[in-house]
Structures are given as C-alpha cells and as structure tokens.
Amino acid sequence: MKEQARARRQEQIEAAAYDLLEKKGYDGTTMAAVARQAGASMETLYRWYGDKQGLFRALVTLNTQEVRARLDTALSGGADPEAALRVGGAELLAMLTGARAVALNRAAAADPSGELGRAIAEEGRDLVLPLIAETFAALAATGVLGAMPPARAAELFITLLVADLQIRRVVARIPAPDPDTCRARSEAAMDLVLRLSA
Amino acid sequence: MKEQARARRQEQIEAAAYDLLEKKGYDGTTMAAVARQAGASMETLYRWYGDKQGLFRALVTLNTQEVRARLDTALSGGADPEAALRVGGAELLAMLTGARAVALNRAAAADPSGELGRAIAEEGRDLVLPLIAETFAALAATGVLGAMPPARAAELFITLLVADLQIRRVVARIPAPDPDTCRARSEAAMDLVLRLSA
DNA sequence: GAGCAACCGTAATGATGGTTACGGATTTGC
DNA sequence: GCAAATCCGTAACCATCATTACGGTTGCTC
Numbered sequence: 427m428k429e430q431a432r433a434r435r436q437e438q439i440e441a442a443a444y445d446l447l448e449k450k451g452y453d454g455t456t457m458a459a460v461a462r463q464a465g466a467s468m469e470t471l472y473r474w475y476g477d478k479q480g481l482f483r484a485l486v487t488l489n490t491q492e493v494r495a496r497l498d499t500a501l502s503g504g505a506d507p508e509a510a511l512r513v514g515g516a517e518l519l520a521m522l523t524g525a526r527a528v529a530l531n532r533a534a535a536a537d538p539s540g541e542l543g544r545a546i547a548e549e550g551r552d553l554v555l556p557l558i559a560e561t562f563a564a565l566a567a568t569g570v571l572g573a574m575p576p577a578r579a580a581e582l583f584i585t586l587l588v589a590d591l592q593i594r595r596v597v598a599r600i601p602a603p604d605p606d607t608c609r610a611r612s613e614a615a616m617d618l619v620l621r622l623s624a
Numbered sequence: 625m626k627e628q629a630r631a632r633r634q635e636q637i638e639a640a641a642y643d644l645l646e647k648k649g650y651d652g653t654t655m656a657a658v659a660r661q662a663g664a665s666m667e668t669l670y671r672w673y674g675d676k677q678g679l680f681r682a683l684v685t686l687n688t689q690e691v692r693a694r695l696d697t698a699l700s701g702g703a704d705p706e707a708a709l710r711v712g713g714a715e716l717l718a719m720l721t722g723a724r725a726v727a728l729n730r731a732a733a734a735d736p737s738g739e740l741g742r743a744i745a746e747e748g749r750d751l752v753l754p755l756i757a758e759t760f761a762a763l764a765a766t767g768v769l770g771a772m773p774p775a776r777a778a779e780l781f782i783t784l785l786v787a788d789l790q791i792r793r794v795v796a797r798i799p800a801p802d803p804d805t806c807r808a809r810s811e812a813a814m815d816l817v818l819r820l821s822a
Numbered sequence: 823g824a825g826c827a828a829c830c831g832t833a834a835t836g837a838t839g840g841t842t843a844c845g846g847a848t849t850t851g852c
Numbered sequence: 853g854c855a856a857a858t859c860c861g862t863a864a865c866c867a868t869c870a871t872t873a874c875g876g877t878t879g880c881t882c
Contacts, residue, residue, distance in 0.1 A: 428880090435829095451736040453651045456869060467830045468871080478870065534795045535733030538649040547796030551788075585787040590749075592791040597732045598745035622819060626850090633859095654839060665860045666841080676840065 439464040439471065440488065443481055448525055452482070452533040479541065482533050486542055489530055490549035493521045497557055507565040508616065514561070515587050515612030516605070518554065522588060523595050523602045531596045555580060574623040582622065586615035637662040637669065638686065641679055646723055650680070650731040677739060680731050684740055687728055688747035691719045695755055705763040706814065712759070713785050713810030714803070716752065720786060721793050721800045729794045753778060772821040780820065784813035 442463035446455040457478055461468050475481040500514035521527060534542035562576035562583070571579055594600045603611065640662035644653040655676055659666050673679040698712035719725060732740035760774035760781070769777055792798045801809070 431879095451734060453734065454736045457871080458869075461831095465830085467828095467832090469831095469873085470829055472871070473828080531791065531795050532733040535730040536649060536651060538652045540797055543795040543797055547792070547798075551792070551796070585784060588788050589783040590786050590788065590790060592788060593729065593794065594745070594749070596791065596794070597729050597741040598749070599738055599741050600745075618820065622816060629849095655841080656839075659861095663860085665862090667843085667861095668859055670841070671858080 435464075435466065435470075436474070439466055439474075439481075440485060443485060444526055444529065447482070447485075447533060448529045452536040457481075479537065479539065482530075482537075482542060483545060485526075486530055486534075486545045487549060489526055490546065490553075493518070493527070493550065494553055494557070496521065497554060501557060501561045507561050507568075508570070511558070511561050511565065511583065512609075512612050512616050514558070515583065515615060516608040518558075519587055519591075519603065519608045519611055520605065523591055523608075525602065528592075528595045528602075531592065535596065555584065558583060570620065571623045574619075579619050579623065583615050583619050586618050587611055633662075633664065633668075634672070637664055637672075637679075638683060641683060642724055642727065645680070645683075645727045645731060650734040655679075677735065677737065680728070680735075680740055681743060683724075684728055684732075684743045685747060687724055688744065688751070691716070691725070691748065692751055692755070694719065695752060699755060699759045705759050705766075706768070709756070709759050709763070709781065710807075710810050710814050712756070713781065713813060714806040716756075717785055717789070717801065717806045717809055718803065721789055721806075723800065726790075726793045726800075729790065733794065753782065756781060768818065769821045772817075777817050777821065781813050781817050784816050785809055 439460065443455065443460050446459050446463065450459075457468060457471055460466075460481070461471055471481065475484055497514055497518050500517045501510045503513060504510050530542070530546065534546050537543065559577050559580035562571065562579040565571060566574075566576045566579070591600075591603065595602065637658065641653065641658045644657050644661065648657075655666060655669055658664075658679070659669055669679065673682055695712055695716050698715045699708045701711060702708050728740070728744065732744050735741065757775050757778035760769065760777045763769060764772075764774045764777070789798075789801065793800065
C-alpha cells in the first residue's frame with residue numbers, strides 16, 4: 427500500500443474513532459464499530475494499532491502533536507512576545523477545551539491502566555508549558571515582567587487562562603468556550619499577569 | 625432493619641464501592657465485586673440503589689454533601705472572613721483533589737449518560753462557589769476588596785487555588801497535594817486576589 | 823502476469839458483567 | 853411466636869466485546 431494511501435486510510439480510521447469516542451465514550455467505543463464506520467477490517471485495525479488501547483494511544487499522540495505545532499506557530503508568529511502570547515493563549519485554550527481533547531481526556535480517565543493519561547501529560551502540558559515559558563522569557567528581556575521569573579509568569583498565565591475549564595468540560599459537560607471567549611480569557615490572563623508583575 | 629443498622633450497612637457498601645472505584649475505575653468496578661467485598665448480596669444492592677449507576681450516583685451525593693458541610697464549617701469558623709477563606713480554601717482544595725473526589729470524577733468521565741457529571745456539577749461547584757462568594761461579600765464589607773465585586777473575587781480565588789489540578793489528578797495521575805501545599809496555595813491565592821483588588 | 827502480502831467482511835472464541843431469580847436463613851413488626 | 857419482609861449466597865440469563873481466524877478479493881512488486 428502506498429504511503430499516502432495508507433495515511434489517508436489512517437485518517438479515516440482515526441476520524442471514525444474520534445466520532446465514536448465523542449458520542450459513546452471509551453468503553454462504549456468498540457473496535458467493531460470503528461472498523462465498520464471507517465470501512466476497514468478488524469484485522470487491519472489490529473495490524474496497524476496493536477490493540478484497542480494502541481488505537482487511542484495513537485490518537486493522543488496525534489492530538490498533542492497538533493496542539494504543540496499550532497501553539498508553536500502562534501507563538502512564533504510575530505516579533506512581539508506579548509502579542510504572540512495573547513494569540514497563542516487563545517489558540518491553546520480553544521484546543522484544550524475542544525471536542526477531541528475532551529474526548530481523549532475522558533478516555534484517559536476511563537482507562538484503568540493509566541497509560542493514556544500518562545501520554546497526555548508527557549506529550550501535552552509537560553511540553554506546552556516550556557513553550558509558553560520561553561515566550562515569557564523573551565518578554566522578560568524587555569523588562570516588562572519586573573522581578574517575576576518567566577516560569578512563574580507562564581504558570582500564572584496558564585492558571586488564569588485555563589483555570590478549571592478542562593475538568594468542567596470533561597465531567598460537568600459545559601459547552602466549549604467560543605472563539606471570542608477564548609480571546610477574552612487570554613487577554614484577561616495576560617493583563618492580570620502583567621499587573622501582578624508590577 | 626433498624627435505621628442505624630441499615631446506615632452502617634450502607635457505609636460498608638459505599639466504602640467497598642469507593643475502594644474498588646479507586647483501584648479499578650468505573651467500568652472495572654462490578655456490582656458482584658462490591659457485593660462480595662461489602663458482604664452484601666446483589667439483591668440488596670439492587671434493592672437499595674436501583675442499579676449500578678444509582679450506587680455511584682449516591683456516592684456523588686454523599687461526597688458533595690460532605691464537601692459542602694466541611695467548607696461551611698471552615699468558613700463559619702471565625703469572625704474574620706479573610707482568615708476563614710484562607711482556612712476554607714485549603715480545606716476545599718484538599719477535598720477536591722482527594723482520592724474519593726478524583727475517583728468520582730473519573731467515574732463521571734467514563735459514564736456515557738452524563739448523569740454522574742451533572743450531579744457533581746450541580747451539587748458540587750454550583751453550590752460551593754456561592755459559599756465562597758458570600759464570605760467574600762462579608763470581606764468586601766470591610767472595604768478590603770475595593771471595587772472588585774465579591775463574585776469576581778470568588779472566581780479568581782478558586783481559579784488561583786485549584787487551577788488545573790483536578791484534571792491533572794484525574795487524567796495525568798499527579799499525586800494529591802499535601803496539607804502544607806494546600807495551605808500554601810490557599811494563602812497565595814488570597815494574597816493574589818487582594819493584590820489584584822488594590 | 824504470477825506470486826505474495828495486505829485488506830475486507832464475517833464468523834468464532836472465550837471472557838466478562840449487568841441484572842434477575844431463587845432457596846434458605848435471618849430480621850422485623852405486630 | 854408467627855408471618856412477612858429482607859437479606860445472603862449462588863446461579864442463571866442475556867448481551868456485549870476484545871481479539872483471532874479464515875476464505876476471498878485487491879494491491880503491490882518483480
């Protein structure tokens with residue numbers, strides 16, 4: 427099978443898995459349903475992903491890669507670190523509270539092995555926070571942060587930006603914040619960090 | 625059956641359910657295992673709780689009641705609202721990140737009906753936040769909050785206190801913060817709220 | 823074009839678990 | 853004390869599902 431053709435097939439399988447995961451949850455998503463919806467066979471699923479957890483482990487990796495790539499793009503987008511953080515923050519919040527991230531978090535919460543959750547943490551927040559901190563370090567070089575260490579500023583920014591929205595999305599099922607809300611939260615978080623730096 | 629005897633039996637059943645829930649997750653916790661561990665019969669479980677979800681629904685109600693009662697006690701504990709919030713915040717954080725709350729959040733994340741999550745939200749945060757806001761209103765009467773509305777102060781306090789610890793406990797499996805950490809977070813959250821009010 | 827690998831559609835295997843049922847023992851209420 | 857209700861321990865029922873297997877089809881490589 428050609429590489430591109432295989433990639434396309436995998437996207438179809440992964441889209442079917444996400445669709446079912448969002449609708450039925452982790453335990454309610456069967457390999458048979460994924461195969462049927464993707465027009466793939468069980469044998470292909472098991473050959474490509476190893477087992478059920480392997481399939482969802484792959485989804486985690488893809489999702490966290492995408493989050494990091496989009497955040498990196500947003501943070502690299504301009505010469506002004508503060509503006510980049512405001513844009514990147516909004517982008518990050520939208521991704522963290524999006525349907526796919528929420529579904530994956532629910533899968534991880536339901537996974538008794540803890541493996542999905544470990545992957546989300548190691549490939550997600552653990553790699554995202556340093557990106558934010560680096561951009562705060564660039565901002566610090568302008569003197570705007572005063573005595574506040576960039577790492578502290580980054581933590582504060584994330585706290586104010588995200589707060590407890592993720593758990594409320596995953597458990598309480600609140601709707602995802604709309605783009606205006608994401609922008610407003612990012613602006614407010616940055617404003618508060620700057621005020622606390624003064 | 626005497627009321628007290630029944631209450632004692634229910635506590636045994638509920639303790640068994642928590643133990644298994646914390647170890648095996650929601651889907652991994654079977655009614656048969658709960659019955660066996662509690663020394664109860666399946667018929668009793670179904671008679672008393674209706675079905676599996678009913679059992680865990682009852683755990684949610686008991687847990688959120690306890691959280692609210694303990695918080696209420698902590699907030700009512702002194703004449704000084706600021707001191708009460710500092711103590712109450714630490715207490716609240718310890719409860720929200722405790723093993724039982726985390727296990728229930730995982731159960732809710734795994735529950736495809738969404739009912740457990742709804743109950744956690746309605747009986748938890750939705751009732752806790754107003755308690756915090758009332759105490760901030762008492763604090764506002766002293767003039768310390770300046771122009772910041774008490775409801776806004778309460779939201780900020782919870783944001784700074786809890787941040788994303790819950791999702792990280794539920795998904796990433798970070799350890800629960802120890803009592804000193806809970807106190808320190810509560811103190812820092814209050815300090816930051818007061819700084820932002822000035 | 824031939825041979826082999828991969829994939830599809832389907833069935834089978836073996837295990838699991840929510841829920842109900844039941845005989846016997848225990849408890850409760852009058 | 854007795855009848856009824858409740859509870860225990862266990863089995864049964866029925867459905868579900870992860871995973872493997874298999875005959876036939878399709879795709880790839882030489």
